[in-house]
Amino acid sequence: MKQYLNIIFTLSFLLFSLLHCSTPSAQAPVPAPPTGPTDIIKILKKASQYTTFIRLLKSTQVSDRLIGELRDPDDGKTIFAPTDKAFTNLKSGAMNSLNDNQRVELVLFHVVPVYIPLNQFQTVSSPMTTQAGDSGDGEFPLNVTSAGNTVTLMTGLTKTRLAGTIYTDGQLAIYRVDQVLQPLQIFASRSSGPATAPGKAADVAEKSKASSLAMHNLALFAVSVIAFALSL
Secondary structure, three states, rough: OOHHHHHHHHHHHHHHHHHHHHHOOOOOOOOOOOOOOOOHHHHHHHHHHHHHHHHHHHHHOOOHHHHHHOOOOOOEEEEEEOOOOHHHHHOOOOOOOOOOOHHHHHHHHOOOOOOOHHHHHHOOOOOOOOOOOOOOOOOOEEEEEEEEEEEEEOOOEEEEEEEEEEEOOEEEEEEEEOOOOOOOOHHHOOOOOOOOHHHHHHHHHHHHHHHHHHHHHHHHHHHHHHHHHHHO
C-alpha cells in the first residue's frame, strides 16, 4: 500500500511540475516612460530670433505656467511669438514703462488657451479669448480673419499676419508674428492724453462761455464811459 502511495505522490509531483513549466507566466505590461511636457523655451531657442520673447516668458514665469498646463494632454495651446525685430519696432521706452502685472498680461495676450491648426483659423470665433482675459469686456480683443492660408490678427492697435509656423504637434502650435500684439488695456492709454470726463468738460465749457460774456459786457461798459466823457 505504501508503495502505491509513493507512486501516486511521484506522479502527482511530476504532473504539477509539467503543468507549471508549460504554462507561460502572466507578466504585467511595462508602462511606457512618461512623456514630459513640450519645452516651449527650447523650441523658441532653436528657431532663433525670439530672445526678447523668451526673456519675457521666463521673467514673468508664464513659461513655467504653460509647461505645467501642457502636462494635461487635453489642454491645448496656441502661441503667437513676436520676433526680436517686432519688439524693436515698438515705440521707444514702451516695454520699460510697463509694470510687472502689465508684462504678464502682455505675454498672456499672445497665448490662446486652445490648440488651433493653421487650417482652422477660419472657423475660430472672433474676437478670440486669450489667456490675458476675456475679449468680451473690450479690454483684450484679439480679432482674427482668415483667407486661404493668410491669417490676420487685429487688436485695435496692431494689425499683423501670421508669418509662419514655428512648431505644431497636435496639442501646441507656435506661430511667428512680425509685430507685438498690443492690447488696448495696456497700450491704448499710452497713445493718447488723459481724457476729460463729459461732466467736467461741460462745466469747463460753461465757465469759459460765461467768462467771455463778462469780458464782452465790460468792454461795452468801458466804451460807453469813454463816449460819455468825450461828450462833456
